[in-house]
Amino acid sequence: MPNCTGAMIHLKEVSVEYETGEIPALHRVNLVVERGEFVFLVGTTGAGKSTLLKLLYGAVRPTAGQVWVLGMPVHALREREIPFLRRQMGIVPQDYPLLPRKTVWENVAYGLRAIGFSDRAVRERVAQVLAQVGMSTQARQFPHQLSGGEAQRVAIARAIANRPPLLLADEPTANLDPDTSWEIIELLLHINLRGTTVIVSTHNREIVDRANQRVVALDRGRIISDVPKGGYPIELDRLYPPITLL
Amino acid sequence: MRDRIAFLLSETWASLRRNTMLQIAAVSTACIALVLLGAVGMALYKLDATAHTLPSQFEVEIFLKVSVPRAQSLEMKKMLEAMPEVARVKLVPREQGWEELKKNLKDDVNLADLPNPLPDKLIVAAHQPEQLPLIAERVRKDPRVDEVLDHRNTLEEVLSVARLVRWVGIGAGGLLLFSALVLIYNAVRLTIYSRQREVGVMALVGATLTTIRAPFVLEGMIQGGLGGLVAAGLVLAGAGVLSDMMVRLWPFLKDLPPGLPPVFVLVGLPLLGSLLGGLCAWWAARRFVRIWGEV
Numbered sequence: 001m002p003n004c005t006g007a008m009i010h011l012k013e014v015s016v017e018y019e020t021g022e023i024p025a026l027h028r029v030n031l032v033v034e035r036g037e038f039v040f041l042v043g044t045t046g047a048g049k050s051t052l053l054k055l056l057y058g059a060v061r062p063t064a065g066q067v068w069v070l071g072m073p074v075h076a077l078r079e080r081e082i083p084f085l086r087r088q089m090g091i092v093p094q095d096y097p098l099l100p101r102k103t104v105w106e107n108v109a110y111g112l113r114a115i116g117f118s119d120r121a122v123r124e125r126v127a128q129v130l131a132q133v134g135m136s137t138q139a140r141q142f143p144h145q146l147s148g149g150e151a152q153r154v155a156i157a158r159a160i161a162n163r164p165p166l167l168l169a170d171e172p173t174a175n176l177d178p179d180t181s182w183e184i185i186e187l188l189l190h191i192n193l194r195g196t197t198v199i200v201s202t203h204n205r206e207i208v209d210r211a212n213q214r215v216v217a218l219d220r221g222r223i224i225s226d227v228p229k230g231g232y233p234i235e236l237d238r239l240y241p242p243i244t245l246l
Numbered sequence: 247m248r249d250r251i252a253f254l255l256s257e258t259w260a261s262l263r264r265n266t267m268l269q270i271a272a273v274s275t276a277c278i279a280l281v282l283l284g285a286v287g288m289a290l291y292k293l294d295a296t297a298h299t300l301p302s303q304f305e306v307e308i309f310l311k312v313s314v315p316r317a318q319s320l321e322m323k324k325m326l327e328a329m330p331e332v333a334r335v336k337l338v339p340r341e342q343g344w345e346e347l348k349k350n351l352k353d354d355v356n357l358a359d360l361p362n363p364l365p366d367k368l369i370v371a372a373h374q375p376e377q378l379p380l381i382a383e384r385v386r387k388d389p390r391v392d393e394v395l396d397h398r399n400t401l402e403e404v405l406s407v408a409r410l411v412r413w414v415g416i417g418a419g420g421l422l423l424f425s426a427l428v429l430i431y432n433a434v435r436l437t438i439y440s441r442q443r444e445v446g447v448m449a450l451v452g453a454t455l456t457t458i459r460a461p462f463v464l465e466g467m468i469q470g471g472l473g474g475l476v477a478a479g480l481v482l483a484g485a486g487v488l489s490d491m492m493v494r495l496w497p498f499l500k501d502l503p504p505g506l507p508p509v510f511v512l513v514g515l516p517l518l519g520s521l522l523g524g525l526c527a528w529w530a531a532r533r534f535v536r537i538w539g540e541v
Contacts, residue, residue: 057450058537080455082537087452099443110444111451113253114458122249162451 007068008166008197009033009056014065014075016051016221025051027221028065033199035165038192040208041201042232043218044240049201050094052218053168056199057091058082070166087115090159090196092169098143098154104130105139108158115162125161133157133187149180153187160191167191169200173207181207189213205232250457257444257461262468264440265433269469272426272433276473276523277480279422280515284481286415287514290408291506292489306382307395308368312340314390319366322390326370329384331377338367365392427526430469434462434530449537459531463524470523474516481515482508 009031016026026048033039041049054060055067058074067074070088077085098107105126112122130136133153143151152172159167169188173181185200185207192198202208208215209231217225217233225233262269308326310319319337326335338346344362351357370385372378382396438445448458485505 079537083449083452083454085452086450091450093446093450097443099447111447113249114448114451114453116250116457118249119252158447158451 007032008035010068012066014062014067016060017063024221029223035197036195038198038213040213040215041218042203042208042215044203047218048221049218050170053170053201056168057086057089087162088164089166089168090164092155092159092172094170098151100143103140103142104135104154107154108161111158112161129157129161148176149183152184156187165196167196167198171201173202173204178206185211208232254460258464261437261441261461261465264437268433268436272429272469273473275429276426276470276519277476279419279426280474280477280519281480282422283419284477284511284515286419288485288506289411306370306378308385308391309393310365310390311392312365318390323368331372331381333371333373336369338369340364340366343367427522430466430523430526431530434466434527435534437465438462438534445535455537459535462531463527466527467520467524471516471520474519478512478515481511
């Protein structure tokens, strides 16, 4: 069945059920993301944000529904076809840090070499992308010598080195202080301005309010709101009121 | 392509440097198994060669009665030559037999003054060694024949030794090889776990399954190949000792054709080790390197 809308991402009635879960990770989710959009996926822990991102890059298969990304039917792809989908996107995962025994430069080069870039092309791309994320001067440093924000910049550099049309970032500001978090979001917004579609999952209220982009809210596997421009959704505030410290 | 190969080789080298002790265990077990298989292979080759030369070595010796005149001996030779199972017949006249016996025993006994007690002898070779007992049976009934020797027991002994070596060697070598393959499988599995981050990054950036798995398969091939190389050295070094031992046990083996050429062992064992190691590693990589599921 063709992807009728021609959108960057099109989810049709998608459900995901894990064998261990009592409630589905995602339940009959419908979502369309057009080319060039910047979208925040928000929700509490366990809302289904990471599952939704994993669906997009083929790490999780839907138990029902269809997942179309860049015109490709991800729900129907075979395992050996997944790499060719992933080459069209950059992924900043939540729990895969940089390779500790490699320098910043080597970390970014590693991904390009793994997908067959020549040494010459790797040298050019790594230099460009490190400059783009503001990490040129730290190219020879190892991950343990970097701050959290710098490490995240390198992870973003690695994800966009292949110049993908789509960038997925899973909780890129987790464990970062507010200023550094905003720097990372500014970097992602800048990447978005250059034409890349960006999807960011987060539960960081401040950056969502400040960025004023499209916000899709998830709760227990369902989309409960989808606002084209705005801050942290009031629906989530009603369900989970912010804790005020006296 | 050159850059791609360089990347795969650098990843393989990185894999090999992890879990050094496990790598050593895998290589040495592969080596022991291949030593056993190599030695058995060489022994079987030699025994096979023996089996092929047996038809010329094992002949029926027919001793005629002393009273049988030469004309009768020649007539019997013609009769034997007419039999379809018989390849050739040689008549050893009693005079020639006596001269040969005196020559063979000259250091032990002085036979010069004794009268010749030997009869004429016919040596019969068959087309197939299995036909020897049949020929012997037919000839035994002839009234001119005194005694028939067909060396059946010696033939049986060599063939039973060959069977024993084959089954013991294949059984023990097979068991050890299985252990080696399990160890290589485990070594690769642990390497995959220890390189989970690299595997994860490669999977996320869109490296193909072949690219991600190839370094692990190469690792298994190198483990098996190294084991095979060391095994080839040990087998060739031990071949002389083994050959001497066999000749001491069965002296008639000394005139047999040479054993397996060394180049076969030097190339064959590393190749076999490398092939089996690669297959094992491919199996482990196929099972443990996935790009969907929880990346």
